[in-house]
Amino acid sequence: xxxxxxxxxxxxxxxxxxxxxxxxxxxxxxxxxxxxxxxxxxxxxxxxxxxxxxxxxxxxxxxxxxxxxxxxxxxxxxxxxxxxxxxxxxxxxxxxxxxxxxxxxxxxxxxxxxxxxxxxxxxxxxxxxxxxxxxxxxxxxxxxxxxxxxxxxxxxxxxxxxxxxx
Amino acid sequence: xxxxxxxxxxxxxxxxxxxxxxxxxxxxxxxxxxxxxxxxxxxxxxxxxxxxxxxxxxxxxxxxxxxxxxxxxxxxxxxxxxxxxxxxxxxxxxxxxxxxxxxxxxxxxxxxxxxxxxxxxxxxxxxxxxxxxxxxxxxxxxxxxxxxxxxxxxxxxxxxxxxxxxxxxxxxxxxxxxxxxxxxxxxxxxxxxxxxxxxxxxxxxxxxxxxxxxxxxxxxxxxxxxxxxxxxxxxxxxxxxxxxxxxxxxxxxxxxxxxxxxxxxxxxxxxxxxxxxxxxxxxxxxxxxxxxxxxxxx
Numbered sequence: 003x004x005x006x007x008x009x010x011x012x013x014x015x016x017x018x019x020x021x022x023x024x025x026x027x028x029x030x031x032x033x034x035x036x037x038x039x040x041x042x043x044x045x046x047x048x049x050x051x052x053x054x055x056x057x058x059x060x061x062x063x064x065x066x067x068x069x070x071x072x073x074x075x076x077x078x079x080x081x082x083x084x085x086x087x088x089x090x091x092x093x094x095x096x097x098x099x100x101x102x103x104x105x106x107x108x109x110x111x112x113x114x115x116x117x118x119x120x121x122x123x124x125x126x127x128x129x130x131x132x133x134x135x136x137x138x139x140x141x142x143x144x145x146x147x148x149x150x151x152x153x154x155x156x157x158x159x160x161x162x163x164x165x166x167x168x
Numbered sequence: 169x170x171x172x173x174x175x176x177x178x179x180x181x182x183x184x185x186x187x188x189x190x191x192x193x194x195x196x197x198x199x200x201x202x203x204x205x206x207x208x209x210x211x212x213x214x215x216x217x218x219x220x221x222x223x224x225x226x227x228x229x230x231x232x233x234x235x236x237x238x239x240x241x242x243x244x245x246x247x248x249x250x251x252x253x254x255x256x257x258x259x260x261x262x263x264x265x266x267x268x269x270x271x272x273x274x275x276x277x278x279x280x281x282x283x284x285x286x287x288x289x290x291x292x293x294x295x296x297x298x299x300x301x302x303x304x305x306x307x308x309x310x311x312x313x314x315x316x317x318x319x320x321x322x323x324x325x326x327x328x329x330x331x332x333x334x335x336x337x338x339x340x341x342x343x344x345x346x347x348x349x350x351x352x353x354x355x356x357x358x359x360x361x362x363x364x365x366x367x368x369x370x371x372x373x374x375x376x377x378x379x380x381x382x383x384x385x386x387x388x389x390x391x392x393x394x395x396x397x398x399x400x401x402x403x404x405x406x407x408x409x410x411x412x413x414x415x416x417x418x419x420x421x422x423x424x425x426x427x428x429x430x431x432x433x434x435x436x437x438x439x440x441x442x443x444x445x446x447x448x449x450x451x452x453x454x455x456x457x458x459x460x461x462x463x464x465x466x
Contacts, residue, residue: 024228027224027314079197130356
């Protein structure tokens with residue numbers, strides 16, 4: 003493998019996270035718009051924070067969050083703070099996640115997603131000046147949790163190649 | 169599934185603690201939130217949004233092509249099974265619309281006659297810019313669309329956006345070739361409306377995934393409201409033109425009035441942007457006390 007290919011593998015998490023942001027912007031309207039688009043950047047940040055945090059440093063997470071804020075038109079800093087907080091939580095529990103069965107990791111991801119959803123709800127409620135209904139966000143978070151096993155399989159291929167080739 | 173990371177558990181204690189970096193970036197994020205809140209709309213962030221939107225335009229347009237293709241194929245299959253029913257429905261609608269067309273022509277003649285008699289000068293009809301939807305924000309607390317028309321086509325923040333059935337939202341960010349619109353269902357959206365029949369002005373407030381709610385200026389809920397009454401833009405504040413169909417009253421429960429929007433967001437691929445500049449308000453009965461639709465995502 004040449005140097006250029008290795009570089010691609012190293013920046014794969016960044017590209018995947020940014021791709022996840024672009025996916026959030028596409029009018030996919032899954033099943034007639036009933037199923038919301040999963041928040042893939044959160045899955046990317048979680049996976050790499052557990053298995054290869056060196057490739058997902060805080061500034062990069064901040065960058066992904068800011069990019070999402072700008073692209074979605076939300077208040078700048080909202081998604082950045084949520085992603086940073088999520089990563090910090092993951093890194094605190096990283097020792098527990100490493101080497102565990104994927105079902106356990108999946109459960110851990112679900113807990114992180116739940117906390118992230120609460121923080122987003124609180125931030126948006128504060129910024130709107132009114133208590134927004136939390137229930138409207140449940141669908142998107144559930145879809146994000148549901149797709150994580152499939153995403154983690156795909157991410158693990160990239161991750162293993164990164165370990166082997168770099 | 170293979171257990172990932174098993175061989176790496178031992179080396180964790182040696183990892184450098186980067187807590188200070190995290191605290192710095194968290195503080196930076198919250199500072200940016202505060203700056204966005206208290207900064208003017210024409211802030212550096214707004215310029216960055218416009219630039220990024222324009223940069224994303226070609227990417228979103230290219231990625232939209234396969235989505236549209238798949239969507240059309242599913243639409244074709246669905247149409248095949250419903251073709252008889254749709255045909256019947258279209259015939260009925262056509263007959264009904266012909267009746268309305270003759271009535272409209274007749275009314276237009278009357279209006280022209282009275283305009284001539286009274287010497288009234290009506291405002292110029294608004295221009296439209298056609299645009300296609302290349303992006304969508306369908307987040308939990310955010311509802312927006314990205315269109316492939318911007319300042320080069322004369323699109324400016326504040327312009328109303330309509331589709332075949334009714335009002336979709338209004339432009340909040342306008343890049344050179346791309347713009348973002350805030351949908352009526354966004355929790356930050358506030359649109360001055362008029363309930364026809366009851367002749368009551370109100371503010372339509374977005375509720376994310378639920379039906380938008382009406383809030384009235386009077387303390388008591390006005391009388392005369394009925395399910396099925398048409399809701400149109402009131403034009404209060406002079407930002408949006410008056411009379412654009414918005415929806416109809418769907419539910420009245422206590423002081424809670426919900427509106428079923430005419431716009432179907434799940435099927436909106438093409439829209440029209442109404443190039444409307446604040447003209448002299450011709451409606452003397454318009455309540456100027458109402459805020460204009462100046463809500464945004466900020």
